[in-house]
Amino acid sequence: MHGLINRAIQCFVRDTYSNEVWLDVTRFAGLDFTGFEAMLTYEAEVTDLVIAAIGSILSKSREEVLEDVGTYLVSHPNVEALRRLLRFGGVDFVDFLHSLDELPDRARLAVDDLDLPGMALREHSHERFSLTCIDGPPGFGHAMMGILRAMADDYGALVYLEHSGGGAGREVIEITLIESEFAEGREFDLGARAG
């Protein structure tokens, strides 16, 4: 798994809980190092061990951990740069949803060895969408749920999300847009730069 993803999970634990909790996680997972490097690549098992360790220490299911990581990635000030990169995808939440198909390509443009799972959005009506995550690591859909929930918040949209399972390397998220301009949303200034 790419170091950026592992590093994101590490930052999630450190920023949401504490560095002590993160060190507990590394011990629990049996890692022989205490931090991931964002620009290196790690075996996929390492990521699984870390997620399992977080779940055990925080008494949360794997799905809950992954959704929390997704929410953190968009909403925490320490990862503002990522929120901004996602906001470049669209001017409103629906526009953003339509940009998800190209998310893996966008990620590759930034970091050419970062492989994100494929994503396919279907629009069933103006309010109902489904997002299929293809060939992602198990539970990726839950992380995506967290990201979508936080992005909806960021755009000021009110949405209802449901993970409707999947199978054979597929996870499907049902998205219902209840109101696109429910709240003010957070500002996005094209020319500003995340510090």
Next chain:
Amino acid sequence: MPLDDFMDVLCPMHVRLDSTGRIVHAGPTLQKLRADEPLVGRRFLEVIELLRPRRASSMGELLTMKGVKMHFQMRGTPRTALKGVMVPQGRGAIINLSFGIGVIEAVRDYVLTSADFAATDLTVEMLYLVEAKSAAMEASRKLNLRLQGAKIAAEEQAFTDTLTGLKNRRAMDHVLTRMLEAGQEFALMHLDLDFFKAVNDTLGHAAGDHVLQRVARVMVEETRDEDTVARVGGDEFVLIFHKQTDRSKLEEIARRIISRLEKPIPFEGQVCRISASIGTSLSLDDERPTAESLVNDADVALYASKRAGRACHTFYTPDLRDAQQATTPPERAAAC
């Protein structure tokens, strides 16, 4: 749908001119660049200056540049650079403009949003890419800094001089402390190359490095395995002879080292010539020797050798110190 409405969607930074060069219509994004002053009705070349392919001061001159890439600059502030292309339209013209490479500053200066660019315009993708690459670069930079820090830490902990493979000053300190603690007898030779700076200055650092490696080899060959040879400065070395305090033996070793170092060293068709001065202190000469005092004594003896005309070896005696204090300290071998 009137032409201007089409154009506002397709090219929100276009401007339509009449036959006299006055602005008849300006796209909404272009108007945003001078939000306080309506562009319509003003002479185009008074608002925006044409720099290349050649300057123009009239509509007639402007019309000669049909279809070629033009470089403009906004008059007033900010003096935003613009790229453009002109096509004649009726007796007037339409000029479509864009920011070119200065787009990042422009987006900041004019607080532009996605809606200010045509849906097909790649500006937003470009801004995305700039930020994404900066973030990735930052991550790489942090990794490099950490690796650099780890490298420095590793080097600080190392006992080896990377150029010559000899021990370094840290290792020498370590060996000296250990031997003094164990109460062992030993001799400490401080060797300083003569004329080394001249080699570096005239033949370059590669030649200098070659000479240092050759010097290191000679010293290793002239000492026993249990002795310690350390490079403690650019062209300074310390040799520690374990349980060897026989003056005549040490004198012989020092002479042999000097004479071997004086042999010309070929390097890439040139010849490097150096020599060496040596000062030696003996641990048993001192009642309570410390690493510092022994190194210092050897240093005093070394400068006695330098004063004696270089290529010499001198044993430390207390009167050398008196002699050194009596005379002006020799220039610290800047030329050697």
